[in-house]
Structure formats: C-alpha cells, structure tokens
Amino acid sequence: MTLPAHDTTVTYPAGELVARATVLHTAPAGDGLIAVITDTTPFHPVDAAWPDQPADAGTLRTSTGEVPIRDAVVAATDGTDLHLGGDIPVRKGTEGWVFVVAHLVDAGTAVAEGDQVEIEADAATRRALSLGHTACHAASLALNRAVEGRWSKPARTDALGRPDFDGIAIASSRIEPFGSVDRYRLNKSLRRAGFDAADLADGLDALADTVSGTVGEWIAAGSAVRVEREGDGLTDRRSWVAELPGGTARIACGGTHADSLAELGAVRVEFELVDDAGTPVLEMRTRVDAAS
Ligand SMILES: [Zn+2]
Structure with a gap:
C-alpha cells in the first residue's frame, strides 16, 4: 500500500458538507477502527497539536x-x-512530511485503496460547532477590549490593535456545539509582561457583562465573517476574518464558521477563576443562543 504524497484537499473551510473522493490508503487505527485516507474531504478532523474544534460527525x-x-x-x-x-x-x-485527514471507521468496513466513496458531514453538528467557533473568536476579541486597561507595558497586539490578552495567556480553547471554553493562565510571566490580574476575581460578573455587551454590539452590526485560505491543502494557512465595527479582524484559524455574527442570535459569556496546580486560571465559557 502506498502512502499519500500530498496533503488532503479540504473543502470544509468553504462550508462544504459532501464530497466524492478516492481512497488513497487504509490502515489499522486501533480500538477496532481503521483509518481511511482520501484525496479530498469535506470532513473537519480534530488536530492533536491544537485540539480546539472537535471532528465533524457523518x-x-x-x-x-x-x-x-x-x-x-x-x-x-x-x-x-x-x-x-x-x-x-x-x-x-x-x-518531507505530508499531513492528511484520517477518517476512522469500524474495522471490517469493505473499503480499499482506489475505491470511489462519498463522504458526508452532518449539517446540524457542523452548524452547532461553527456557531460555537465564531462566538469563541468574537468573545476573545471582546475580552481583549474589556481588559485593555490592565496592561502597564506594551504588549503584542490583537487583530484590532489591542493588547492580545487572549493570544498571550491562552492555555487551551475547546469549541463545543453552540459554545466554547477558553482557559487563560494568570501566571508570573503574564504579570511580568505587564498584566495586572490583582482584583480580577472581584469583578467577574461585571467583566462578563462587558464582554457579552461588546459581542452583542458586533452581532447587532451584522458583522460579516469569512474564512480566507492560501490554498486548499490541510496545512495551508487559513484565517477567520470578521468585518467588525472597529475594523477588520483576522485570526489564524483552521476551523469552520458562520457567515455572519448575526447568525449567533445572542452570546453570553461567564467567567470563573479556577486553580491549576497553583496557577490561577481564568475560564471563559461562551454560549450561543442562535434561536433568539
Ligand atoms: Zn479558530
């Protein structure tokens, strides 16, 4: 069996759900599963290196x-x-390395190199994750704005030119259906970089109101969202781009998204300060109410 010589062509960044494809390779994947590699796919895979958006269903x-x-x-x-x-x-x-999407199916599935197949991602699951991911980026930019005054030294800036608290302090980001959970480390190096986290715990509800309010303004403005891509290969650079009232925001992102912030309906964030082995961690939970 030959191994793929090119990155998988991916069509999910353009919002595709279905594709005909040629099977290039199959391999045992453990746990009673086999990995099926195709030339192209509409199926969003989870990335172990930065596992923010889970895989599609389908x-x-x-x-x-x-x-x-x-x-x-x-x-x-x-x-x-x-x-x-x-x-x-x-x-x-x-x-010298090729990166591909491995679809995991039950071992025993009759599928072999050279087969023509059709891959379909479930639309409802995709939409729920896309809304969650778009809300996540909007909330992160709104959070940067809300804590802008806590910086006493110049810091790397975000897509809107503000100190990039999200980019500097992020420990993990998990996209869920209609939401996300982002965790920010409030450690010594963040304090040395000039971020004052002192009385943050006392104002978490007010912070949530501010961030939710900012995202609400952007939703009301009907800010358009798109995914820009430098190519159609799995590892080609892609960006989330939003036309926000404060300017065009661009964030490197491999996920899937809504076409407009207006699709989110309403977004509510909540904060909690938790402890991770002695390091205070600010947890932001973002929820989308697309029905409202
Ligand atoms: Zn993203």
Whole structure:
C-alpha cells in the first residue's frame, strides 16, 4: 500500500458538507477502527497539536453501503509510516512530511485503496460547532477590549490593535456545539509582561457583562465573517476574518464558521477563576443562543 504524497484537499473551510473522493490508503487505527485516507474531504478532523474544534460527525458511503465515521484526526506520513493524531512526531509543515485527514471507521468496513466513496458531514453538528467557533473568536476579541486597561507595558497586539490578552495567556480553547471554553493562565510571566490580574476575581460578573455587551454590539452590526485560505491543502494557512465595527479582524484559524455574527442570535459569556496546580486560571465559557 502506498502512502499519500500530498496533503488532503479540504473543502470544509468553504462550508462544504459532501464530497466524492478516492481512497488513497487504509490502515489499522486501533480500538477496532481503521483509518481511511482520501484525496479530498469535506470532513473537519480534530488536530492533536491544537485540539480546539472537535471532528465533524457523518458518514462514509462505499459501493456496498454506508458506515458512520466514528472520528476524524489529523495524521502525517514521511512516506514510510502513517502517524495518527498525538503520535505525529513533527510539527505541521515540517519538510518531507505530508499531513492528511484520517477518517476512522469500524474495522471490517469493505473499503480499499482506489475505491470511489462519498463522504458526508452532518449539517446540524457542523452548524452547532461553527456557531460555537465564531462566538469563541468574537468573545476573545471582546475580552481583549474589556481588559485593555490592565496592561502597564506594551504588549503584542490583537487583530484590532489591542493588547492580545487572549493570544498571550491562552492555555487551551475547546469549541463545543453552540459554545466554547477558553482557559487563560494568570501566571508570573503574564504579570511580568505587564498584566495586572490583582482584583480580577472581584469583578467577574461585571467583566462578563462587558464582554457579552461588546459581542452583542458586533452581532447587532451584522458583522460579516469569512474564512480566507492560501490554498486548499490541510496545512495551508487559513484565517477567520470578521468585518467588525472597529475594523477588520483576522485570526489564524483552521476551523469552520458562520457567515455572519448575526447568525449567533445572542452570546453570553461567564467567567470563573479556577486553580491549576497553583496557577490561577481564568475560564471563559461562551454560549450561543442562535434561536433568539
Ligand atoms: Zn479558530
């Protein structure tokens, strides 16, 4: 069996849900699953290096039937072995390595190299995650604005020219259906960089009101959102771009998104200060109410 020589072509950044594809490779993936690699896919995989948006849900159709895709992960090969998810030993973009989407289906599925298949991502799941991801980026920019006054030294700036608290302090970001959870480390290096976290705990509700209010203004303005891409390969650079009232915001992002902040309906964030092995962590939970 030959291993893929090119990054998988991905169509989910353009909002696609269905694609016909050619199977390039299959391999055992453990846990009673096999990995199916195709030339192209509309299926968003989870990236072990920065696992913010989970994989799509959906199905793989072969000439003999339809099977559920149990998960999809980013995989990589140097031409000798296929490494799945967290087993990838190199950074994305490393020369000589090809990065692909591995669709995981039950072992025993009749699918082989050269087969023509159809891959379909579930529309409702995709939409819920896209809304959650768009809200996540909007909330992060609104948070940067809300804590702007806490910086006493010049800091790296965000897409709107403010000190980038989100980019500097982020420890993890998890996209959920209709929401997200972002965790920010309020550690010594952040304080040394000039961020004053002193009485933050006393004003978490007010902070939530401010951030929710800012996102609400952007939603009311009907800010358009798009995904810009430098190419259609899995590792080609992509950006979330939003036309906000304060300017055009651009954030490097490999996920899927709504076409407008207006689709979010309403967004509410909540904050909690938690402890992670002695380091205070600010947790921001963002919820979308697309129905309102
Ligand atoms: Zn993103």
